[in-house]
Amino acid sequence: MAKQLNVGIIGYGFMGRTHSNAYRNVHSFFSDVPYEPVLKTICGLEEKEAKAFAERWGFKSHTTDWHKVMDDKSIDIVDICVPNNYHAEIAIAAAKAGKMIICEKPLARTGKEAEPMVQAVEKAGVANLVSFNYRRVPAITLAKKLIDEGRLGRIFHYRANFLQDWTISTKVPQGGMATWRLDVKAAGSGVTGDLLAHCIDTAMWQNGPIASVCAMTETFVKERMNVDTGKVEPVGIDDACTFFCRFKNGSLGNFESTRYARGHKALFTFEINGEHASIGWDLHDLHRLSYFDHRDDSQVRGWRSIHVTDGDMPYMGHWWVPGLQIGYGETFVHQLADFLDGVAKDKPASPTFREALATQYVCDAVLVSAKNGKWENVKA
Ligand SMILES: NC(=O)c1ccc[n+]([C@@H]2O[C@H](COP(=O)([O-])OP(=O)(O)OC[C@H]3O[C@@H](n4cnc5c(N)ncnc54)[C@H](O)[C@@H]3O)[C@@H](O)[C@H]2O)c1
Numbered sequence: 001m002a003k004q005l006n007v008g009i010i011g012y013g014f015m016g017r018t019h020s021n022a023y024r025n026v027h028s029f030f031s032d033v034p035y036e037p038v039l040k041t042i043c044g045l046e047e048k049e050a051k052a053f054a055e056r057w058g059f060k061s062h063t064t065d066w067h068k069v070m071d072d073k074s075i076d077i078v079d080i081c082v083p084n085n086y087h088a089e090i091a092i093a094a095a096k097a098g099k100m101i102i103c104e105k106p107l108a109r110t111g112k113e114a115e116p117m118v119q120a121v122e123k124a125g126v127a128n129l130v131s132f133n134y135r136r137v138p139a140i141t142l143a144k145k146l147i148d149e150g151r152l153g154r155i156f157h158y159r160a161n162f163l164q165d166w167t168i169s170t171k172v173p174q175g176g177m178a179t180w181r182l183d184v185k186a187a188g189s190g191v192t193g194d195l196l197a198h199c200i201d202t203a204m205w206q207n208g209p210i211a212s213v214c215a216m217t218e219t220f221v222k223e224r225m226n227v228d229t230g231k232v233e234p235v236g237i238d239d240a241c242t243f244f245c246r247f248k249n250g251s252l253g254n255f256e257s258t259r260y261a262r263g264h265k266a267l268f269t270f271e272i273n274g275e276h277a278s279i280g281w282d283l284h285d286l287h288r289l290s291y292f293d294h295r296d297d298s299q300v301r302g303w304r305s306i307h308v309t310d311g312d313m314p315y316m317g318h319w320w321v322p323g324l325q326i327g328y329g330e331t332f333v334h335q336l337a338d339f340l341d342g343v344a345k346d347k348p349a350s351p352t353f354r355e356a357l358a359t360q361y362v363c364d365a366v367l368v369s370a371k372n373g374k375w376e377n378v379k380a
Contacts, residue, residue: 002027005340006040008069008099010090011081012053013177015104015131016042019079020057022332029318030337034344037077037336041069045177066090070097080104083180084188088113091128091353095120100127102339106197107356109188111364111379118353129339129349130356132201134268136334138326139289141314142306143272143279144206151293152274158207158247159254160270162195163261167221167239174235176227183226184236191257192217192241192363198268199255201351201359206272208249210362212377215243217370220260243366287325 023037042059054062078094080103108114121128174182217238240258268283280290311317342349361379369376
């Protein structure tokens with residue numbers, strides 16, 4: 001019999017839905033994980049919406065006060081799906097209450113804000129994970145496996161993009177619940193913390209630590225209406241960011257993110273070039289991995305498009321039959337399965353708060369470099 005674990009999710013927005021879906025499905029698809037999550041409490045700002053969400057997703061209760069989730073002794077896991085400015089306060093309270101914690105990315109707005117979160121979970125000895133879910137796209141997990149097996153040989157280049165186009169209009173406001181990402185007080189930064197954090201986490205997982213960065217950022221729309229104050233105010237986030245970096249292993253990195261690439265909604269891509277082979281991936285075709293191996297017979301040498309659906313591919317044995325693909329939502333199921341498996345085996349799933357702090361430090365260095373126009377070393 002699987003042990004039941006009560007879950008309290010803070011935030012019923014986009015991520016509240018992906019995480020609720022994962023809790024509902026993880027035990028059905030990953031039956032080897034010896035826990036069965038129970039959706040106990042959903043918390044969000046609006047009473048009516050929280051109640052409706054609870055009814056729709058099958059939560060036993062709802063609240064508009066996250067402190068109540070910490071006070072509820074029956075809750076085992078606190079799952080943080082709120083804007084970035086609330087992560088630290090809620091996570092530290094959850095750690096003090098002895099809860100296991102899953103926190104959405106980025107861990108916090110800055111490294112300085114994230115450090116006490118790391119200390120709190122380590123002092124409390126509670127299981128903790130940051131939701132960098134792209135690691136759990138089967139094709140990305142496969143890419144990591146191929147790199148670890150040494151198939152690429154020495155790595156020379158890592159390049160990644162995350163392109164969107166939803167803030168080009170000057171009429172898009174900042175602040176409020178719909179556009180908190182444009183308000184620096186809530187988000188901490190723009191595309192750097194929101195989008196590049198994903199690229200950086202994936203890159204360091206695959207290719208090791210980033211040692212130094214040289215960045216430029218731009219805020220194309222300098223003023224926007226702030227929904228919270230009703231006034232037109234300066235915009236404090238980076239609309240676009242491009243940075244070069246040196247990885248500790250000697251390879252060179254090239255990262256770009258923007259919300260001003262007309263025609264792109266969520267184009268996360270990466271390419272890795274090694275001595276023997278190269279790998280490429282594209283979120284719009286997320287079940288495929290591109291692979292080129294120079295050691296192939298020259299007559300059939302070329303880029304392969306691997307359809308990552310067979311049962312021996314990462315995670316895929318838990319899903320349908322070979323040839324049938326899965327999507328974005330399932331990455332959160334995989335993340336949860338790994339988290340619960342880590343709890344069962346006392347072997348923490350990655351990235352823990354401490355591991356995610358490294359990504360935060362890269363983001364910090366990128367923003368400092370963009371300001372001072374110089375190369376910045378990343379805090380170790
Ligand atoms: N892993 C990913 O791919 C991914 C994707 C999107 C967002 N995120 C991250 O998830 C987090 C949430 O983003 P989202 O897109 O779900 O946001 P959202 O705007 O869709 O939802 C935010 C939720 O937070 C709730 N909330 C806000 N302040 C609160 C408070 N003080 N107390 C209780 N509830 C509060 C709101 O009611 C709302 O339900 C962010 O940190 C974001 O960076 C991660």
